Amino acid sequence: MTTRSPAPAPTATVREDRSARIAVTVFPALILAAAAFAFFLPDTGQIVAPYTSIFLGVIMFAMGLTLTVPDFTRVAKHPLPILIGVIAQFLIMPLVGLGVAVLLQLPPELAVGVILVGSAPGGTSSNVITYLAKADTALSVTMTSISTLLAPLLTPLITLWLAGSYLPVAAGDMALSIVQMVLVPVLGGLVIRLVAGPLVTRILPALPWVSVAGISLVVIAVVSGSTEQIVSAGALVLLAVVLHNGLGYLLGFWFARVLRQPVRAARTTSIEVGMQNSGLAATLAASAFTPATALPAAIFSIWHNLSGAMLSMYYRRSADKHPAETADSVAVEA
Numbered sequence: 001m002t003t004r005s006p007a008p009a010p011t012a013t014v015r016e017d018r019s020a021r022i023a024v025t026v027f028p029a030l031i032l033a034a035a036a037f038a039f040f041l042p043d044t045g046q047i048v049a050p051y052t053s054i055f056l057g058v059i060m061f062a063m064g065l066t067l068t069v070p071d072f073t074r075v076a077k078h079p080l081p082i083l084i085g086v087i088a089q090f091l092i093m094p095l096v097g098l099g100v101a102v103l104l105q106l107p108p109e110l111a112v113g114v115i116l117v118g119s120a121p122g123g124t125s126s127n128v129i130t131y132l133a134k135a136d137t138a139l140s141v142t143m144t145s146i147s148t149l150l151a152p153l154l155t156p157l158i159t160l161w162l163a164g165s166y167l168p169v170a171a172g173d174m175a176l177s178i179v180q181m182v183l184v185p186v187l188g189g190l191v192i193r194l195v196a197g198p199l200v201t202r203i204l205p206a207l208p209w210v211s212v213a214g215i216s217l218v219v220i221a222v223v224s225g226s227t228e229q230i231v232s233a234g235a236l237v238l239l240a241v242v243l244h245n246g247l248g249y250l251l252g253f254w255f256a257r258v259l260r261q262p263v264r265a266a267r268t269t270s271i272e273v274g275m276q277n278s279g280l281a282a283t284l285a286a287s288a289f290t291p292a293t294a295l296p297a298a299i300f301s302i303w304h305n306l307s308g309a310m311l312s313m314y315y316r317r318s319a320d321k322h323p324a325e326t327a328d329s330v331a332v333e334a
Helices: 010-040 044-064 071-076 079-103 109-119 124-133 137-163 169-196 197-224 227-258 263-274 278-288 292-323 325-326
Strands: none
Touching: 010 044, 010 197, 010 227, 010 292, 044 137, 044 169, 044 197, 044 278, 071 079, 071 137, 071 263, 079 109, 079 137, 079 197, 079 227, 079 263, 109 227, 109 278, 109 292, 124 137, 124 292, 137 169, 137 197, 137 263, 137 278, 169 197, 169 278, 197 227, 197 292, 227 263, 227 292, 263 292, 278 292
């Protein structure tokens, strides 16, 4: 989805927020529709399969357009809450992914897919879910940005470490793919935001829909190539995804609380940890392994938006009942 960065025109920011709220609300329905289309018309769905890396690059470029320099200067000013969130992101989700794979005795291809989802950076829709939850949006934006920029190094290394015993992992090729599909587009978007800020501000409300369209196309490509695996292992993968996502939310929250972060920051960390860049994971899995390996990421893309929306409603009600918690502010707020 999109991130909320300070914009010179308040009206544009309001439009961006409204567009993001609508997009994240209808996103699960659109993803479900895309998955159903691909499942029942797999030959048609496979037409888009060769272009998944392009779709992901467009999503990441849109993310880069939403970023501003202050999103990164917060790291230097107040590094602790961001550091806690990023460590939780790359520690909790990969290890939980491995634990789920072992617990459910997943076949090697599915086990690697679950671990790869856990090793991916935070998902861009987490920023909107954080906003809807009345958590710390600025902190969420910065966590997503930093974890995305670290992904070319950490995602291949963690995947090699945890998944190498299941299938061969070409960590170098994976790192190069992440640089091409993630790092270059994000930095390109950031540069364009710097040099053409007023123009980019006008199109910010459209960016959530760019992400929705891009991830929908990735899901179509992955599901259409995995119809047999869905029939044979769909329920098992769904169980793995629900456990992985739910434990990410829970452990992310308590990881931050144990390290003495305010409730508001802990809720933000919870959302950031539980919601993954499943589009990246699906694209990497399909290109580096097999279509079956991409199945957990495809299902995760559907589920984490449904669960994220439900979690945001729970956190929002809690914040309304306990205003002092919402007043808890990590100093990374702009």
